[in-house]
Amino acid sequence: MDRQTFKIIYSDELDVAYLDDQTEHYLQSSDWCMSNHDCYYAVSYNNEAVVAKSALRIKQLPYKLGHICNIDRGPSAINSEALAKHNNDVINFLSKKGIVYVQISPLQYGDADVNSVRKLLLQTGWTEISETLSLYKHTLVVDLLPEMSEIKSTFRRSLKTQLNKSEKLGIRIEFNPGVDEIDNFIQQHNIMARQRGIEVITGSIRSYILKAHKSGQIQILIAYISDDMISGVVLVKQNDRVIYEWGMTTQDEKYRTYPLAHKMHWEAIQWSKINGFKHYDMGGYWFDKGGDDPINYFKLGFTKNIVAVTPEFYYVLKPIRFYIINLMKQLRKVTKR
Secondary structure, eight states: OOOEEEEEEEGGGOOHHHHOOTTSOGGGSHHHHHTOTTEEEEEEEETTEEEEEEEEEEEEOGGGOOEEEEETTOOEESSHHHHHHHHHHHHHHHHTTTEEEEEEOOOOBSHHHHHHHHHHHHHTTOEEOSOOSSSOSEEEEEEOSSOHHHHHHTSOHHHHHHHHHHTTTTOEEESSOOHHHHHHHHHHHHHHHHHHTOOOOOHHHHHHHHHHHHHTSEEEEEEEETTEEEEEEEEEEETTEEEEEEEEEOOOGGGTTSOHHHHHHHHHHHHHHHTTOSEEEOSOOOTTTGGGSHHHHHHHTTOOOEEEBOOOEEEESOHHHHHHHHHHHHHHHHHHO
16 A cells, blocks of 8 residues: 655755656755745655655734745645645645745646646635736747757847947956856846846855855856956756846946847857757846837747746635735725826
8 A cells, every 4th residue: 555654854964866857847956945044844755755745935914914825836746646746745844834825836838737726626625816016927939959050040130239239348258157256147137136126136045046056056147348247147957948037237338238148048048959959048027018118029039939937826824814915905906096
């Protein structure tokens, strides 16, 4: 008879070699979990073999209303039965911890697999979140199987013009930066992020980047002109896929007209192709906005291959508190008008 067990592993007890699996999203990796004090693993076994697991992050709600649990880009499981059983065990565990609600997004790509997971979750009591700012529901993916020249031939004409321009600017790419260079990248990224109103790289994300860079889970490319750091990207390796996760272009006025983002994505695509990856994931696409959004429009210059990603779902454990939280959110929206 099969013996099924469920175990919680705290981040300071993680065995990296045992748990790391690069078929998963980095938000489910042990590098990420060990970089966050509020993260631990839930692991499901069948006869001592891992059949499902998830990195859980517990967050405090405002006004002492309790806590929520986020399982971003997870759980992962070997099949739908294991996923359903794992979800149920997680819910039972969290219900004893006073959690108000749980959010999950089991990682799948493509309409067929996404719809299969969606059907399973809806049938087992989960509710799909219609709007989210944290985890994108679509992304743009460059197919890396063709020859490099064929890949480039599909780019928008104006993009190819900018890439030709970048070749004449004396840009040098560093593929193995040290800690000081990474910190310089993060500092410049955060200056840019604050100006543009996007999320900064926090201390815990910095810790993850350093751990994952050392372990080889990520690749960092940094561009220089002479001694000036002008741009950079952080790429996350996921099985046969490379995901663009963080990027920076300098805010120095003298480089403002340089096609730095164009150059860095092209360098990243080439690096991914040379190193045997099959997909270059451009890190999200706002489907409803289409080409009218400037970031979407930029990314569409590289590819028009739009791929669905599993959206977020939630499960309510304390309905009254959940109702109060949503009521307060609505009141805040009204007062801001």
